[in-house]
Amino acid sequence: MRALRWHGKHDIRCDTVPDPVIEEGRDAIVKVSSCAICGSDLHLFDGFMQTMESGDIMGHEFMGEVVDVGRDNHKLKIGDRVVVPFTIFCGECDQCRRGNFSVCERSNRNRDKADKVFGHTTAGLFGYSHLTGGYPGGQAEFVRVPMADTTHVKIPAGLTDEQVLFLGDIFPTGWQAAANCDIQPEDTVAIWGAGPVGQMTIRSAVLLGARQVIAIDRVPERLAMAQAGGAITINLDEESVLERLKEMTRGKGPEKCIDAVGMESHATRAFDAIYDRVKQAVMLETDRPHVLREMIYVCRPAGTLSVPGVYGGLIDKIPFGASMNKGLTWKMGQTHVNRWTDDLLRRIQDGQIDPSFVITHTVPLQDGPGMYKTFRDKEDGCIKVVLKP
Structure with a gap:
């Protein structure tokens, strides 16, 4: 598959990489239909975040169709359309039970690093350094979603990608x-x-x-x-x-x-x-x-x-x-995404707000590296970039 990868400060490339596979029972594989460049991605682009490694797949704002599910995932099925929150959460630990999903105690697979830097671990995040788990991000054709039975927002029929994509973050x-x-x-x-x-x-x-x-x-x-x-x-x-x-x-x-x-x-x-x-x-x-x-x-x-x-x-x-x-x-703090998404999805359906107003540029995934610079430098009236794999 194709994916946008970080190779150092100001060096994002569209590379060919292996397709993701199911690794754990709660996983799902999502075929990405839309993803976006987020302002916080620019902190990685500009080299300000610790523990990035060359070849890391970027992106944490994405959605698409479920094409495979793990044996223990009973909440999703093949064909479901989902937005994936940028925060990975188990739904079972003390923090998740309180709705504090961005500080999930279990989802950061590099929690020892986070413990040393922050005093306690925070949740695992997609595409946002090895301090938050080193999970491959969503600026790609396919993504493995761990703990996918909780880490998702199921999207009903009748709404476009552009209306709901930003439920995953902004x-x-x-x-x-x-x-x-x-x-x-x-x-x-x-x-x-x-x-x-x-x-x-x-x-x-x-x-x-x-x-x-x-x-x-x-x-x-x-x-x-x-x-x-x-x-x-x-x-x-x-x-x-x-x-x-x-x-x-x-x-x-x-x-x-x-x-x-x-x-x-x-x-x-x-x-x-x-x-x-x-x-x-x-x-x-x-x-x-x-x-x-x-x-x-x-x-x-x-x-x-x-x-x-x-x-x-x-x-x-x-x-x-x-x-x-x-x-x-x-x-x-980082956003407790799923604390808010039921209400926000209803507001979109009711016509109170259409988040697609913020989109100024829609381009193919392979044009993503150039759009990082356009977005960072605020050129061509750029406010929000959507990428289409």
């Missing part, structure tokens, strides 16, 4: 980011980053009833899409984020602040952004936390910071004293 990620804020009708919600996750977060905050949703970015196409989704926009290249947020909240600051950017935040005019780039270049810091600093500073006292953006390692100069003294609540 839609529930945006929803969880907003849900973590416990949005009230009087709240202002400020969202840093209007990429794919930011776009889903904007629409989730609107659906959850925020009084005012503000999106912060610098890319005109992203800001236009955010505005179409109900957000007031701030172009950080043209105006002061701090002053505009103060103006729009009568000096009080937003009650809820969401970081939909993560470790590669950009802020060309800010001193701390220059500082972060220098420290990152000489390996004294892995992630750039400009957005986190700005959120702590502007958030209203007793407010909430929600962090769906991916961070991979160490950050510096976080004003934690300000966060503590302002009484801010932090909520963060």
Whole structure:
């Protein structure tokens, strides 16, 4: 089969590799009909995530048709159409029973590595380094799905791939980011980053009833899409984020602040952004936390910071004293995808939202390597790329 593989920083290739096979009783093999490039894939592309190995298959946002099932998998059958969550989960451990699927205690087959780095293991993830299990990803013609009897979202007839593909990651990620804020009708919600996750977060905050949703970015196409989704926009290249947020909240600051950017935040005019780039270049810091600093500073006292953006390692100069003294609540983490998917699938079926709005480019799988650069550099109006094997 053909698959997109990582061969080093900025080196993604479409290679021919062996087809996957059933390895364990709960497995399924899925023939991929659609997959996507996620913003967090760019952290791998740019070489910021630990424990990637040359030849690793990329991708964690995919769906398709079940073509084989293991002997112990009684929930799926050949011909079922499924979206596959990026988090692999057993459904049986203490964390899974609590609905905390992204920290499943059993699915990371490299849990010893994760224990050493994080203190405790997190769930296994598709296509996202050997720290999270080294599982081959979904930017491929076929994928082996371990623990597939739980790790799936079954899709009913009548919905297109484009409507439901993002149930595997960015839609529930945006929803969880907003849900973590416990949005009230009087709240202002400020969202840093209007990429794919930011776009889903904007629409989730609107659906959850925020009084005012503000999106912060610098890319005109992203800001236009955010505005179409109900957000007031701030172009950080043209105006002061701090002053505009103060103006729009009568000096009080937003009650809820969401970081939909993560470790590669950009802020060309800010001193701390220059500082972060220098420290990152000489390996004294892995992630750039400009957005986190700005959120702590502007958030209203007793407010909430929600962090769906991916961070991979160490950050510096976080004003934690300000966060503590302002009484801010932090909520963060990888997405517990299946905690949200029943509700979100119903919302798609009811016409409350069609997540396909975010797609700007659809290309064959073999064109994927070039689209990584287009997506990363925000060229050609690119916001979300769907690949067709």
